[in-house]
Amino acid sequence: MSNQIVLTDSETLSATLSCLSEYIKIPTQGNYDEDCLLKILVKAASRGDTLENTINSLKDVPSSNTVRYHLNKLDNFEDLEKSLNSALNSKLLPKIKKLRLSLAVDFNLIPYYGEPSAEELPYIYRSEAKLGTCSFYAYATLCILDRDKRFTIAIRAVRKQETIVSILTHLLAELDNYDLQIKKLYLDRGFFTIPVIRWLQALDIPVIMPAIRRGKKGGINQFLKGKKSYKTTYTMTGKHGDSVTFELAIVCKYRKGKRKRNGVEYLVYVIYKIHSSLNHIHSSYRKRFGIESSYRVKNICRIRTTSKNPVNRLLFVGISFILVNIWINILWLKISKPRRGRRLIYHSFFPLKQMLSFLDRAIEQHFQPIRDIYIPSSSPP
Numbered sequence: 001m002s003n004q005i006v007l008t009d010s011e012t013l014s015a016t017l018s019c020l021s022e023y024i025k026i027p028t029q030g031n032y033d034e035d036c037l038l039k040i041l042v043k044a045a046s047r048g049d050t051l052e053n054t055i056n057s058l059k060d061v062p063s064s065n066t067v068r069y070h071l072n073k074l075d076n077f078e079d080l081e082k083s084l085n086s087a088l089n090s091k092l093l094p095k096i097k098k099l100r101l102s103l104a105v106d107f108n109l110i111p112y113y114g115e116p117s118a119e120e121l122p123y124i125y126r127s128e129a130k131l132g133t134c135s136f137y138a139y140a141t142l143c144i145l146d147r148d149k150r151f152t153i154a155i156r157a158v159r160k161q162e163t164i165v166s167i168l169t170h171l172l173a174e175l176d177n178y179d180l181q182i183k184k185l186y187l188d189r190g191f192f193t194i195p196v197i198r199w200l201q202a203l204d205i206p207v208i209m210p211a212i213r214r215g216k217k218g219g220i221n222q223f224l225k226g227k228k229s230y231k232t233t234y235t236m237t238g239k240h241g242d243s244v245t246f247e248l249a250i251v252c253k254y255r256k257g258k259r260k261r262n263g264v265e266y267l268v269y270v271i272y273k274i275h276s277s278l279n280h281i282h283s284s285y286r287k288r289f290g291i292e293s294s295y296r297v298k299n300i301c302r303i304r305t306t307s308k309n310p311v312n313r314l315l316f317v318g319i320s321f322i323l324v325n326i327w328i329n330i331l332w333l334k335i336s337k338p339r340r341g342r343r344l345i346y347h348s349f350f351p352l353k354q355m356l357s358f359l360d361r362a363i364e365q366h367f368q369p370i371r372d373i374y375i376p377s378s379s380p381p
Contacts, residue, residue, distance in 0.1 A: 006334050006335065007330065007334045007335065007350070008358075009357075009358035009359070009361050009362040010362050010365070012330065012355060012358040012359060012362065013039075013042070013358070013359055013362035013363065015326060015330065016042055016323065016326055016359060017035065017038055017039070017042070019087055019090060019091065019322065019326060020038050020041075020042070020087065020319070020322065021034065021035065021038060022087070022090070023083045023084070023086050023087035023090070024038070024080075024083055024084070024087065024315070024319075025083070026038070026070055026071065026073065026074065027070065027073045028070055030066075031062075032061075032062045032066065032070075036061070036062065037062075037067060037070055037071075039363050039366060039367070040054060040055060040058075040061060040062075040067060041303065041315075041316075041319060042319075042323075042359055042363060043058070043359070043360060043363045043367075044303045044304075045301045045302065045303050045316075045319050045320060045323055045356075045359075046301060046323075046356040046357070046359040046360040046363075047356070047360060048299070048300055048301055048302060048303075048304065049303070049304060050303070050304045050305060050306075051064055051067055051068070051303065051305070052064045055067065056370070057369055057370055058364075058367040058368070058369060058370065059367060059368045059369070059370055060367060060368070061367050068307075071312055071315070072309065072312070074311050074312070074315060075311060076311075077123070077157070077310060077311050077314065080311055080314055080315060080318075081155070081156070081157060081314065081318075084155060084314070084315075084318035084321075084322070085153075085154050085155060085174060087318070087322050088151075088152055088153060088154065088155065088318075088321060088322060088325055089153065089154075089174065089177065089178075091151070091322075091325040091326055091328070091329040092151060092153070092178070093151075093329065093332055093333075096144065096151070096180075100181040100182070100183040101144050101145075101146070101180055101181070101182065101183055102144070102145045102146070102183050102184045102185075102186065102284075102287065103142060103143065103144060103145065103153075103182055103183075103184070103185050103186070104142075104143050104145050104185070104186040104187070104287075104288045105140060105141070105142050105143075105167075105168060105171060105185070105186075105187055105188075105191070106140070106141060106143070106188055106288075107138055107139070107140050107158070107188075107190065108138070108139045108140075108141065108298075108317075109125070109127060109130065109136040109137075109138050110136055110137045110138075110139075110313070110317075111130065111131045111132070111133045111135070111136055112124055112133060112135040112136055112137055112308070113132070113133055113135075114308075116135070116308070117308070119309075119310070120308050120310055121160065122159055122160050122161075122310075123137065123157060123158075123159060123160065123310040124136070124137070124160055125137070125138035125158045125160065126160075137157070137310070137313055137317075138157070138158035139155055139156070139157055139158065139314075139317055140155070140156045140158055140167045140171060141154065141155050141156070141171075141321070142154040142155075142156075142171040142172065142174060145186065145287050145288065150328065151325055151328060152321045152324065152325060153171075153174050153175070153180075154170075154171045154174035155317070155318060155321055156170050156171050157310070157314050163195065164190075164191055164193060164195070164196055165195050165196055165199050168191075168196065168199070172205075182205055182206060183206065184206050184207070184208060184274065184284070185200070185205050185206065185207045185208075186207075186208055186209070186285060186287070186288040187207060187208075187209040188209070188210065188288070189209070189210045189211075189212050191209055192209060192210065192211055192212045192270065194236055194238050194242055194243065194244045197236075197244050197246050197270060197272075198244045200272060201244070201246070201272055204273070205272070205273075206272060206273040206274055207270070207271070207272045207273075207274075208269055208270070208271055208274055208281060208284065208285050209269060209270045209271075210267075210268065210269055210270070210285075211234075211248060211268040211269060211270050213268065220234065220248070220268055223248065223250050223268070224250070224266040224268070226252070227252055227264055228252060229249070229250060229251045229252045229278035229279065230250055230278070231247060231248065231249055231250070231271075231278070232247070232248050232250065233245060233246070233247055233248065234246060234247075234248050246270050246271075246272065247270070247271050247272065248268060248269070248270060248271070249268070249269045249271050249274075249278055249281050250266060250267075250268055250278075251266070251267040251268075251269065251278050251279065251281065251282045252264050252265070252266060252267075253265045253267060253282070267282055269281055269282070269285065297324055297352055298317075298320045298321055298324055299320070300352060300353070300356070301319075301320045301323045301324070301352070301356055302316060302317060302319075302320040303316040303319065303320070323355075323356075324352065326355075327350075327352050327355045330350070330355065331345055331346075331347065331350060332345065334350075335347075335349055335350045
């Protein structure tokens with residue numbers, strides 16, 4: 001690579017603000033415009049901090065009450081969700097749009113504490129206890145699983161009364177805007193239900209999903225025997241008599257002392273239209289953990305808040321995913337070079353934290369950071 005400059009912090013900020021301002025419209029009035037508010041949001045996201053701490057660290061910016069006042073004007077949850085998905089899709093690379101891709105769907109749960117108000121209740125998702133609560137703000141995402149292009153295509157804020165099939169339908173509907181085809185869809189065990197499996201079979205979507213083993217005998221446990229991997233079929237019956245028949249992949253792995261355990265470990269997957277070898281089914285499913293790493297990356301640049309406003313929280317989560325997509329887009333288009341086979345990406349030159357540092361410093365060129373603290377002098381007696 002030549003030593004010429006290919007990217008600056010100001011260019012990074014410009015690309016970020018351009019994307020956000022095109023799709024996220026915040027009504028403003030008075031001395032501070034939308035550009036100012038977006039810079040404050042990006043500054044807070046770049047540091048993984050709260051709006052209050054960010055505002056208190058800068059000169060000549062609106063107060064936190066003023067910022068919240070303008071953000072509270074975003075009151076249409078559905079419109080904001082559509083805008084965030086448009087922003088996410090805007091950073092898809094052209095070559096991706098006509099490929100058969102491996103995709104994954106997963107949930108991101110953010111704990112909710114207290115008693116929800118009437119405005120909050122429709123967006124509170126109940127799940128197994130975690131971090132001292134069973135209530136969460138839940139966000140389902142559809143992601144591309146590729147070594148160099150882990151894009152988030154869509155985000156769906158889970159509604160209280162929404163079924164898992166409905167969530168999947170909304171996410172996969174985003175693919176209709178492009179020529180994207182599903183090579184494989186990876187789901188976690190939370191999707192192991194009769195309606196989901198039946199729905200995927202009806203849509204003819206290739207899928208790999210872990211099966212849940214319930215009870216000590218019978219059911220799927222009856223297949224956990226022997227020392228060789230194999231395929232079989234299984235009919236799952238629900239409480240109300242509904243059922244679905246599907247193919248199971250029983251993968252045998254030897255622990256070899258891992259975690260101080262030996263013997264055979266059985267891994268069971270629901271598969272549909274998957275023609276890979278059994279060992280490859282297991283190894284390919286492990287790619288799904290890439291989506292979990294994307295959540296860890298996303299949390300680096302998520303604006304922290306104690307606000308229970310569902311719209312604001314969706315905005316903050318959405319911005320974090322957008323920033324990660326922008327980072328991947330810049331890596332591919334700027335911090336790389338073409339070659340035979342896979343494009344060479346210089347990840348070590350521009351990790352996500354470097355981009356966030358660029359954004360942080362570039363914004364401080366517009367709003368000077370506070371460098372001095374003064375304590376008022378005492379009044380004379």
